[in-house]
Amino acid sequence: MASPSNSASTQAKKIKLESADGVPFEVEEPVAMEMETVKLYFAGNEDAIEDTVMPLPNVLAEQMPAILDFYRKHLEFRKRYPLPPTEEVKAFDDAFLENKSNNQLKELIKAANYLNSKELLDFLTNAAANRIKNKSVEYVRAFFGVENDFTPKEEAKIRAENRWAFEGLDED
Template sequence: METVKSFFDVGNEDRTKDMTLPMLNVSAEHMSAILDFYRKHLEFRKRIPPPPAEGVKAFNDAFLENKSNEQLKELIMAANFLNTKELLDVLTDATAERIKNKSVEYVRAFLGIENDFTPEEEVKIRAENEWAFDGVDED
């Protein structure tokens, strides 16, 4: 069961009231954002009738709107640590959108990946796969 979600489940108040959860890998800033995300999603779940998917998507988009790439990566690490699948899905989808159709250099920098190809190997790979570099957006 998702760690954070279990704190918001109705009927768990007695079980979680005095519970301590060590979160050495999650900053207070990110924990606050994660709690805000799940509070709102809990409201969505309680509504009858449920809100349209567009309403949930609008909230998710607003939640991500002012997050820097670094904040997004840190939130992914925190959501993964806390096993919050719903939020992790939203964050990884946002990451995919941010790197979609970007250059190899941009994606490497975004994900913190070091280029381990020699310049000659890189030239050869680019020549063999020219199609993959057509129409790439400006970084």
């Protein structure tokens, strides 16, 4: 029978994170360490993990559950499958994006970028690219919040010179 001290040491450490809007999150160490920013914050000071609250000034509480869910599930997949992606991984990823608005997707990209979470950032930027693929200039401008700085005459000239780029676009 394990002693109380042994069972406590076998439990996964929790890392305390605090979102930009002041919401605390206790995250399993393996999940938190998927985020390079968190890993670097605690590098060389692993003893401080359980006593320190790491602020995340560029991540809102609204984004954290999705980010944590993504990494929990992907860690599970990596443990179960030697070579993801499998159909199960693809199904999870599709469901993960299913109800995300363009604005939510962009906010998650900003959070993943701040957290230096390569796997999540690659996944989200690919999703954004898929959403704007074969769309009109107006759609892409609206998606990214870019104001048109061409005069109508300049834009007409560019469209005439590059007609091929405006053919066969999907409906917005």
